Amino acid sequence: MTTISDAKVLITCPGRNYVTLKITTSDGVTGIGDATLNGRELSVASYLRDHVCPLLLGKDPSCIERIWQYLYKGAYWRRGPVTMTAIAAVDVALWDIKGKQAGLPVYQLLGGAVRDGVTVYGQASGEDIPQLLDDVGRILDRGFRAVRAQAAVPGVERVYGVPDGGRTGEQAGGGRPSVEGWDTGRYLNWVPRYMATVRQEFGHGFHLLHDVHHRLTPIEAAHLGKSLELFRMFWIEDPTPAEDQEAFRLIRQHTTTPLAVGEVFNSIWDCQYLITERLIDYIRTSVSHAGGISHLRKILSLAELYGVRSGAHGAGDLSPVSFAAALHVDLSVQNFGMQEYMEHLPPYQDVFKTTWTFEDGLMHPGDAPGIGVEYDEEAAARFAYDPKYLPVNTLADGSVHDW
Structure with a gap:
């Protein structure tokens, strides 16, 4: 044996x-x-x-x-x-x-492909509206069918989703977290303005998404969802802190903008209530943080019964191994919705040899046996661990806010 x-x-x-x-x-x-x-x-x-x-x-x-x-x-x-x-x-x-x-390939072991490819969304951002529009145009020109749009909020320093000084917008080195600011009032006034400009410039021929990143109270999130309905958002992501699941019921009562949550969830028990009560439209649990392919499939099987679709987290903090595994799951489940795709920073390709492909907005994990990623240990040894942390978010008075 x-x-x-x-x-x-x-x-x-x-x-x-x-x-x-x-x-x-x-x-x-x-x-x-x-x-x-x-x-x-x-x-x-x-x-x-x-x-x-x-x-x-x-x-x-x-x-x-x-x-x-x-x-x-x-x-x-x-x-x-x-x-x-x-x-x-x-x-x-x-x-x-x-x-x-x-x-x-693993997707064949999961029952085979349900679709020809996996729709992924690109990440557009800008320090102002013209810069955001340039970035949206760049992503659409590359063939993406979906774009997540984030822009800096005037008067707020270092906003989530907008690169700052070469950072990815997520991690900072030096052994201590960086500090970012937040102002909910400015944010709620600003987001509808730049979403309107994106739609005016590029129309409705692509999916438009936005990440709130757990920043709002339930009624604030309801206000945001209502103000964005005209722009036909594919979803707003993580509108409130994920721990308060009953909050989504209040949001649902006020807006038809689709809701996505789940990247911080770790098991089916974290999202069972949200799914069975139909309080969300997309569940964003990832392969790497929710127990692997085996457990994620159970979550998505439950979600399918209630009309909830997948929207797996796929940021650069998940390695190419995780992203490849996600593509195999995406390809094989009926209730697939969207896959996040944040391209990994070079020189990742020195360590991780991948077989996935991107064409016309769709990704495919490839047909190599297994998940289709090989790891070069000799190359990996050249890149020593570098302590880095996610930022801490504070309000103007210095109190800590949700990041």
Whole structure:
């Protein structure tokens, strides 16, 4: 019987920090999974290295669901971002191995392709409206069918989603978080103005999205959704802090703008209420933060029963391993909605060799056996871990706000 003979944690920073789990079987087949938790990478690395990897040795790698339950139920301390990211890395690595053993891409093992390609949205931003329009035009010219639009808010310093001084808009080095400002009143007045300009300039022939990033109260989010209805948004994302799920009921009562949430969720239990009460339109849980391919499929199966579609998180804080795994799931589920695509920073391609393709706004994971990503350990060793953190958000009076 083939067994797991080795499991090791690999940390590298080709543009940003990534944690990868590599599992090797007794017959020499390898599989990789993404174990990156942005700003808390070493927590997952330790969880895997100290507590999970030793338990995998000698197990049958073909028993993916059995191993998943062993790691989830067997630990007693369930759920949470660290635990579920670690389990996800194991799960994806095992699916990668199974695909390689079968000589098939993972989406074929999930029932085959439901669609020819996966619709992805590009990220447009600007320090002002003209710069935003230039960026939207650039993305549409590349063939994207969907665009997320974010613009700096006048009078507010360093706003989420708008690059600042070469930063990605998410991470800052130096071992301490950067500080960003926030003013809800200015934001609520500004967003409808620039969305109107985007539609006036480019029309309605593409999907338009916006990320609120958990910044608003329920009634503020309802006001925003109402003010954007004319522009036929594909969704507004994370309008309120995700912990308060009842908030979405109030938002629903005031606006028909579609709602998306879930990138900070880690299990089906985090989103069960939102789905079964039909309080959201898109569930944005990701492969890497919600227990892997196995668990994400369960979430999406539940969502399908209630008319909720997928909209998986796909920011650059997830490695190419995670993004490839997401494409396999996207291709194989009936209730797919949209896939976020934030291109990874160079020189990521020195470490991660990918097979996915992009054409006419659609992505495909490719037909290489497994998930279609190979990891170059020798190249990875050249990029040492660099402590980085997500920003902290504050109001004008210095109090901490949701980031």
